[in-house]
Amino acid sequence: MTTDEPRDPFAHVRILDPGALKALAHPIRVEIYDILSQLGPQTASSLAARLGESSGVTSYHLRALAKHDLIQEVEGRGTARERWWERPRGxxxxxxxxxxxxxxxxxxxxxxxxxxxxxxxxxxxxYLAHAYDVEPEEWQEAAMLSTTTVRMTAPQLRELALKFSALLDEAATTYRDQTGPDVRPITVRADMFPLEPAEDAEDVHEGDPQ
Structure with a gap:
Protein backbone atom coordinates (compact mmCIF):
# COMPACT_ATOMS: atom_id res chain seq x y z
CA MET A 1 0.00 0.00 0.00
CA THR A 2 1.33 3.44 -0.93
CA THR A 3 0.22 6.89 0.04
CA ASP A 4 1.06 10.45 -0.91
CA GLU A 5 0.71 11.54 2.71
CA PRO A 6 4.03 12.41 4.39
CA ARG A 7 5.15 9.85 6.96
CA ASP A 8 4.62 10.77 10.58
CA PRO A 9 8.18 11.26 11.95
CA PHE A 10 7.02 10.24 15.41
CA ALA A 11 5.34 6.97 14.36
CA HIS A 12 8.42 4.77 14.86
CA VAL A 13 10.41 6.75 17.37
CA ARG A 14 11.76 5.35 20.61
CA ILE A 15 10.63 7.68 23.38
CA LEU A 16 13.17 7.36 26.17
CA ASP A 17 11.65 6.23 29.45
CA PRO A 18 12.58 8.05 32.69
CA GLY A 19 15.28 5.51 33.51
CA ALA A 20 16.98 5.91 30.13
CA LEU A 21 16.70 9.70 30.34
CA LYS A 22 18.30 9.69 33.77
CA ALA A 23 21.11 7.42 32.52
CA LEU A 24 21.77 9.74 29.58
CA ALA A 25 21.56 12.93 31.64
CA HIS A 26 25.30 13.54 31.89
CA PRO A 27 27.27 15.77 29.48
CA ILE A 28 29.91 13.11 28.79
CA ARG A 29 27.28 10.46 28.10
CA VAL A 30 25.43 12.75 25.72
CA GLU A 31 28.76 13.45 24.00
CA ILE A 32 29.47 9.72 23.68
CA TYR A 33 25.97 9.02 22.43
CA ASP A 34 26.20 11.71 19.78
CA ILE A 35 29.67 10.67 18.64
CA LEU A 36 28.38 7.13 18.10
CA SER A 37 25.41 8.58 16.20
CA GLN A 38 27.56 10.73 13.92
CA LEU A 39 30.79 8.77 13.49
CA GLY A 40 29.75 5.17 14.01
CA PRO A 41 31.28 2.46 16.24
CA GLN A 42 33.95 3.45 18.75
CA THR A 43 35.93 1.89 21.57
CA ALA A 44 36.45 3.26 25.07
CA SER A 45 39.98 4.21 24.01
CA SER A 46 38.97 6.04 20.83
CA LEU A 47 36.25 7.91 22.74
CA ALA A 48 38.72 8.80 25.48
CA ALA A 49 41.07 10.29 22.89
CA ARG A 50 38.27 12.39 21.40
CA LEU A 51 36.95 13.59 24.75
CA GLY A 52 40.25 14.12 26.56
CA GLU A 53 39.25 11.62 29.24
CA SER A 54 40.72 8.34 30.44
CA SER A 55 39.48 5.05 28.98
CA GLY A 56 38.35 4.11 32.47
CA VAL A 57 35.98 7.09 32.51
CA THR A 58 34.57 6.35 29.07
CA SER A 59 34.21 2.65 29.89
CA TYR A 60 32.15 3.56 32.96
CA HIS A 61 29.83 5.79 30.95
CA LEU A 62 29.53 3.23 28.15
CA ARG A 63 28.34 0.60 30.63
CA ALA A 64 25.77 3.01 32.03
CA LEU A 65 24.41 3.72 28.54
CA ALA A 66 24.38 0.05 27.58
CA LYS A 67 22.41 -0.85 30.71
CA HIS A 68 19.44 1.05 29.27
CA ASP A 69 19.95 -0.15 25.67
CA LEU A 70 20.99 3.30 24.54
CA ILE A 71 24.05 1.70 22.96
CA GLN A 72 25.10 -1.86 22.21
CA GLU A 73 28.22 -3.89 21.49
CA VAL A 74 29.12 -4.35 17.84
CA GLU A 75 28.52 -7.99 17.07
CA GLY A 76 31.57 -9.93 15.93
CA ARG A 77 34.01 -7.08 16.44
CA GLY A 78 36.52 -6.44 19.18
CA THR A 79 38.09 -8.50 21.92
CA ALA A 80 37.54 -9.06 25.62
CA ARG A 81 39.94 -6.18 26.28
CA GLU A 82 38.78 -3.79 23.56
CA ARG A 83 35.07 -3.77 22.89
CA TRP A 84 33.41 -1.79 20.13
CA TRP A 85 30.16 0.07 20.77
CA GLU A 86 27.49 1.48 18.51
CA ARG A 87 24.19 3.33 18.75
CA PRO A 88 21.25 1.17 17.62
CA ARG A 89 19.59 2.36 14.46
CA GLY A 90 16.32 4.24 14.69
CA TYR A 127 32.52 25.04 10.90
CA LEU A 128 31.85 28.77 10.55
CA ALA A 129 35.24 29.59 12.05
CA HIS A 130 37.30 27.27 9.87
CA ALA A 131 35.34 26.21 6.78
CA TYR A 132 36.74 28.82 4.44
CA ASP A 133 40.30 28.01 5.50
CA VAL A 134 40.28 24.21 5.55
CA GLU A 135 37.34 22.91 3.52
CA PRO A 136 37.82 22.21 -0.20
CA GLU A 137 35.81 24.46 -2.51
CA GLU A 138 33.48 21.65 -3.58
CA TRP A 139 32.42 21.07 0.04
CA GLN A 140 31.97 24.79 0.66
CA GLU A 141 29.70 25.05 -2.39
CA ALA A 142 27.73 21.93 -1.44
CA ALA A 143 27.01 23.01 2.14
CA MET A 144 24.09 25.26 3.01
CA LEU A 145 23.33 27.38 6.05
CA SER A 146 19.96 29.09 5.88
CA THR A 147 17.26 30.39 8.20
CA THR A 148 13.74 31.44 7.30
CA THR A 149 10.98 33.12 9.30
CA VAL A 150 7.40 32.47 8.16
CA ARG A 151 3.90 32.97 9.58
CA MET A 152 2.09 29.68 10.16
CA THR A 153 -0.54 27.97 12.25
CA ALA A 154 0.29 24.94 14.40
CA PRO A 155 -1.27 22.49 11.86
CA GLN A 156 0.72 24.11 9.04
CA LEU A 157 3.92 23.80 11.07
CA ARG A 158 3.14 20.16 11.70
CA GLU A 159 2.63 19.57 7.97
CA LEU A 160 5.96 21.20 7.19
CA ALA A 161 7.70 19.08 9.83
CA LEU A 162 6.27 15.92 8.24
CA LYS A 163 7.56 16.94 4.82
CA PHE A 164 11.03 17.69 6.16
CA SER A 165 11.10 14.40 8.02
CA ALA A 166 10.10 12.43 4.92
CA LEU A 167 12.89 14.08 2.93
CA LEU A 168 15.50 13.42 5.62
CA ASP A 169 14.34 9.83 6.04
CA GLU A 170 14.73 9.27 2.31
CA ALA A 171 18.30 10.57 2.39
CA ALA A 172 19.15 8.55 5.50
CA THR A 173 17.78 5.36 3.97
CA THR A 174 19.51 5.93 0.64
CA TYR A 175 22.95 6.79 1.98
CA ARG A 176 23.00 5.12 5.42
CA ASP A 177 25.64 2.49 4.64
CA GLN A 178 27.54 4.36 1.95
CA THR A 179 31.32 4.19 2.20
CA GLY A 180 34.18 5.45 0.09
CA PRO A 181 37.08 7.90 0.03
CA ASP A 182 34.83 10.89 -0.73
CA VAL A 183 32.10 10.01 1.80
CA ARG A 184 31.89 12.08 5.01
CA PRO A 185 29.33 12.23 7.82
CA ILE A 186 26.99 15.17 7.28
CA THR A 187 24.96 16.84 10.02
CA VAL A 188 21.54 18.09 8.93
CA ARG A 189 19.59 20.49 11.14
CA ALA A 190 15.91 21.31 10.90
CA ASP A 191 14.90 23.53 13.81
CA MET A 192 11.28 24.67 13.62
CA PHE A 193 9.73 26.34 16.66
CA PRO A 194 7.42 29.29 17.38
CA LEU A 195 8.74 32.73 18.26
CA GLU A 196 6.98 35.28 20.43
CA PRO A 197 4.00 36.76 18.57
CA ALA A 198 4.80 40.13 17.04
CA GLU A 199 2.34 42.51 15.40
CA ASP A 200 3.04 43.71 11.87
CA ALA A 201 6.23 41.64 11.58
CA GLU A 202 7.31 40.98 8.00
CA ASP A 203 8.47 37.63 6.73
CA VAL A 204 12.25 37.55 6.60
CA HIS A 205 14.59 35.18 4.82
CA GLU A 206 18.22 35.07 5.80
CA GLY A 207 20.30 32.62 3.83
CA ASP A 208 23.97 31.85 3.50
CA PRO A 209 24.29 29.03 0.97
CA GLN A 210 27.83 27.87 0.60
Whole structure:
Protein backbone atom coordinates (compact mmCIF):
# COMPACT_ATOMS: atom_id res chain seq x y z
CA MET A 1 0.00 0.00 0.00
CA THR A 2 1.33 3.44 -0.93
CA THR A 3 0.22 6.89 0.04
CA ASP A 4 1.06 10.45 -0.91
CA GLU A 5 0.71 11.54 2.71
CA PRO A 6 4.03 12.41 4.39
CA ARG A 7 5.15 9.85 6.96
CA ASP A 8 4.62 10.77 10.58
CA PRO A 9 8.18 11.26 11.95
CA PHE A 10 7.02 10.24 15.41
CA ALA A 11 5.34 6.97 14.36
CA HIS A 12 8.42 4.77 14.86
CA VAL A 13 10.41 6.75 17.37
CA ARG A 14 11.76 5.35 20.61
CA ILE A 15 10.63 7.68 23.38
CA LEU A 16 13.17 7.36 26.17
CA ASP A 17 11.65 6.23 29.45
CA PRO A 18 12.58 8.05 32.69
CA GLY A 19 15.28 5.51 33.51
CA ALA A 20 16.98 5.91 30.13
CA LEU A 21 16.70 9.70 30.34
CA LYS A 22 18.30 9.69 33.77
CA ALA A 23 21.11 7.42 32.52
CA LEU A 24 21.77 9.74 29.58
CA ALA A 25 21.56 12.93 31.64
CA HIS A 26 25.30 13.54 31.89
CA PRO A 27 27.27 15.77 29.48
CA ILE A 28 29.91 13.11 28.79
CA ARG A 29 27.28 10.46 28.10
CA VAL A 30 25.43 12.75 25.72
CA GLU A 31 28.76 13.45 24.00
CA ILE A 32 29.47 9.72 23.68
CA TYR A 33 25.97 9.02 22.43
CA ASP A 34 26.20 11.71 19.78
CA ILE A 35 29.67 10.67 18.64
CA LEU A 36 28.38 7.13 18.10
CA SER A 37 25.41 8.58 16.20
CA GLN A 38 27.56 10.73 13.92
CA LEU A 39 30.79 8.77 13.49
CA GLY A 40 29.75 5.17 14.01
CA PRO A 41 31.28 2.46 16.24
CA GLN A 42 33.95 3.45 18.75
CA THR A 43 35.93 1.89 21.57
CA ALA A 44 36.45 3.26 25.07
CA SER A 45 39.98 4.21 24.01
CA SER A 46 38.97 6.04 20.83
CA LEU A 47 36.25 7.91 22.74
CA ALA A 48 38.72 8.80 25.48
CA ALA A 49 41.07 10.29 22.89
CA ARG A 50 38.27 12.39 21.40
CA LEU A 51 36.95 13.59 24.75
CA GLY A 52 40.25 14.12 26.56
CA GLU A 53 39.25 11.62 29.24
CA SER A 54 40.72 8.34 30.44
CA SER A 55 39.48 5.05 28.98
CA GLY A 56 38.35 4.11 32.47
CA VAL A 57 35.98 7.09 32.51
CA THR A 58 34.57 6.35 29.07
CA SER A 59 34.21 2.65 29.89
CA TYR A 60 32.15 3.56 32.96
CA HIS A 61 29.83 5.79 30.95
CA LEU A 62 29.53 3.23 28.15
CA ARG A 63 28.34 0.60 30.63
CA ALA A 64 25.77 3.01 32.03
CA LEU A 65 24.41 3.72 28.54
CA ALA A 66 24.38 0.05 27.58
CA LYS A 67 22.41 -0.85 30.71
CA HIS A 68 19.44 1.05 29.27
CA ASP A 69 19.95 -0.15 25.67
CA LEU A 70 20.99 3.30 24.54
CA ILE A 71 24.05 1.70 22.96
CA GLN A 72 25.10 -1.86 22.21
CA GLU A 73 28.22 -3.89 21.49
CA VAL A 74 29.12 -4.35 17.84
CA GLU A 75 28.52 -7.99 17.07
CA GLY A 76 31.57 -9.93 15.93
CA ARG A 77 34.01 -7.08 16.44
CA GLY A 78 36.52 -6.44 19.18
CA THR A 79 38.09 -8.50 21.92
CA ALA A 80 37.54 -9.06 25.62
CA ARG A 81 39.94 -6.18 26.28
CA GLU A 82 38.78 -3.79 23.56
CA ARG A 83 35.07 -3.77 22.89
CA TRP A 84 33.41 -1.79 20.13
CA TRP A 85 30.16 0.07 20.77
CA GLU A 86 27.49 1.48 18.51
CA ARG A 87 24.19 3.33 18.75
CA PRO A 88 21.25 1.17 17.62
CA ARG A 89 19.59 2.36 14.46
CA GLY A 90 16.32 4.24 14.69
CA UNK A 91 14.99 7.59 15.79
CA UNK A 92 14.97 8.58 19.45
CA UNK A 93 12.97 11.27 21.25
CA UNK A 94 14.32 12.93 24.39
CA UNK A 95 10.89 14.40 25.16
CA UNK A 96 8.87 11.94 27.22
CA UNK A 97 5.48 13.46 28.17
CA UNK A 98 5.25 11.30 31.30
CA UNK A 99 8.76 12.17 32.44
CA UNK A 100 8.07 15.87 31.94
CA UNK A 101 5.34 15.69 34.57
CA UNK A 102 7.89 15.27 37.38
CA UNK A 103 10.66 17.68 38.46
CA UNK A 104 13.27 14.92 38.16
CA UNK A 105 12.06 13.96 34.71
CA UNK A 106 12.07 17.56 33.50
CA UNK A 107 15.55 18.10 34.91
CA UNK A 108 16.90 14.98 33.17
CA UNK A 109 15.28 15.96 29.86
CA UNK A 110 16.72 19.47 30.08
CA UNK A 111 20.24 18.19 30.79
CA UNK A 112 20.06 15.80 27.84
CA UNK A 113 18.66 18.31 25.36
CA UNK A 114 20.92 21.15 26.52
CA UNK A 115 24.05 18.99 26.30
CA UNK A 116 23.02 17.57 22.93
CA UNK A 117 22.32 20.92 21.30
CA UNK A 118 25.35 22.53 22.95
CA UNK A 119 27.50 19.99 21.12
CA UNK A 120 25.73 20.55 17.81
CA UNK A 121 26.04 24.34 18.26
CA UNK A 122 29.79 23.95 18.88
CA UNK A 123 30.11 21.99 15.66
CA UNK A 124 28.33 24.72 13.72
CA UNK A 125 30.48 27.43 15.31
CA UNK A 126 33.64 25.46 14.51
CA TYR A 127 32.52 25.04 10.90
CA LEU A 128 31.85 28.77 10.55
CA ALA A 129 35.24 29.59 12.05
CA HIS A 130 37.30 27.27 9.87
CA ALA A 131 35.34 26.21 6.78
CA TYR A 132 36.74 28.82 4.44
CA ASP A 133 40.30 28.01 5.50
CA VAL A 134 40.28 24.21 5.55
CA GLU A 135 37.34 22.91 3.52
CA PRO A 136 37.82 22.21 -0.20
CA GLU A 137 35.81 24.46 -2.51
CA GLU A 138 33.48 21.65 -3.58
CA TRP A 139 32.42 21.07 0.04
CA GLN A 140 31.97 24.79 0.66
CA GLU A 141 29.70 25.05 -2.39
CA ALA A 142 27.73 21.93 -1.44
CA ALA A 143 27.01 23.01 2.14
CA MET A 144 24.09 25.26 3.01
CA LEU A 145 23.33 27.38 6.05
CA SER A 146 19.96 29.09 5.88
CA THR A 147 17.26 30.39 8.20
CA THR A 148 13.74 31.44 7.30
CA THR A 149 10.98 33.12 9.30
CA VAL A 150 7.40 32.47 8.16
CA ARG A 151 3.90 32.97 9.58
CA MET A 152 2.09 29.68 10.16
CA THR A 153 -0.54 27.97 12.25
CA ALA A 154 0.29 24.94 14.40
CA PRO A 155 -1.27 22.49 11.86
CA GLN A 156 0.72 24.11 9.04
CA LEU A 157 3.92 23.80 11.07
CA ARG A 158 3.14 20.16 11.70
CA GLU A 159 2.63 19.57 7.97
CA LEU A 160 5.96 21.20 7.19
CA ALA A 161 7.70 19.08 9.83
CA LEU A 162 6.27 15.92 8.24
CA LYS A 163 7.56 16.94 4.82
CA PHE A 164 11.03 17.69 6.16
CA SER A 165 11.10 14.40 8.02
CA ALA A 166 10.10 12.43 4.92
CA LEU A 167 12.89 14.08 2.93
CA LEU A 168 15.50 13.42 5.62
CA ASP A 169 14.34 9.83 6.04
CA GLU A 170 14.73 9.27 2.31
CA ALA A 171 18.30 10.57 2.39
CA ALA A 172 19.15 8.55 5.50
CA THR A 173 17.78 5.36 3.97
CA THR A 174 19.51 5.93 0.64
CA TYR A 175 22.95 6.79 1.98
CA ARG A 176 23.00 5.12 5.42
CA ASP A 177 25.64 2.49 4.64
CA GLN A 178 27.54 4.36 1.95
CA THR A 179 31.32 4.19 2.20
CA GLY A 180 34.18 5.45 0.09
CA PRO A 181 37.08 7.90 0.03
CA ASP A 182 34.83 10.89 -0.73
CA VAL A 183 32.10 10.01 1.80
CA ARG A 184 31.89 12.08 5.01
CA PRO A 185 29.33 12.23 7.82
CA ILE A 186 26.99 15.17 7.28
CA THR A 187 24.96 16.84 10.02
CA VAL A 188 21.54 18.09 8.93
CA ARG A 189 19.59 20.49 11.14
CA ALA A 190 15.91 21.31 10.90
CA ASP A 191 14.90 23.53 13.81
CA MET A 192 11.28 24.67 13.62
CA PHE A 193 9.73 26.34 16.66
CA PRO A 194 7.42 29.29 17.38
CA LEU A 195 8.74 32.73 18.26
CA GLU A 196 6.98 35.28 20.43
CA PRO A 197 4.00 36.76 18.57
CA ALA A 198 4.80 40.13 17.04
CA GLU A 199 2.34 42.51 15.40
CA ASP A 200 3.04 43.71 11.87
CA ALA A 201 6.23 41.64 11.58
CA GLU A 202 7.31 40.98 8.00
CA ASP A 203 8.47 37.63 6.73
CA VAL A 204 12.25 37.55 6.60
CA HIS A 205 14.59 35.18 4.82
CA GLU A 206 18.22 35.07 5.80
CA GLY A 207 20.30 32.62 3.83
CA ASP A 208 23.97 31.85 3.50
CA PRO A 209 24.29 29.03 0.97
CA GLN A 210 27.83 27.87 0.60
Missing amino acids: SVSFANPEAMKTPAGRAASQVVMSSYFDRRHRQLAD
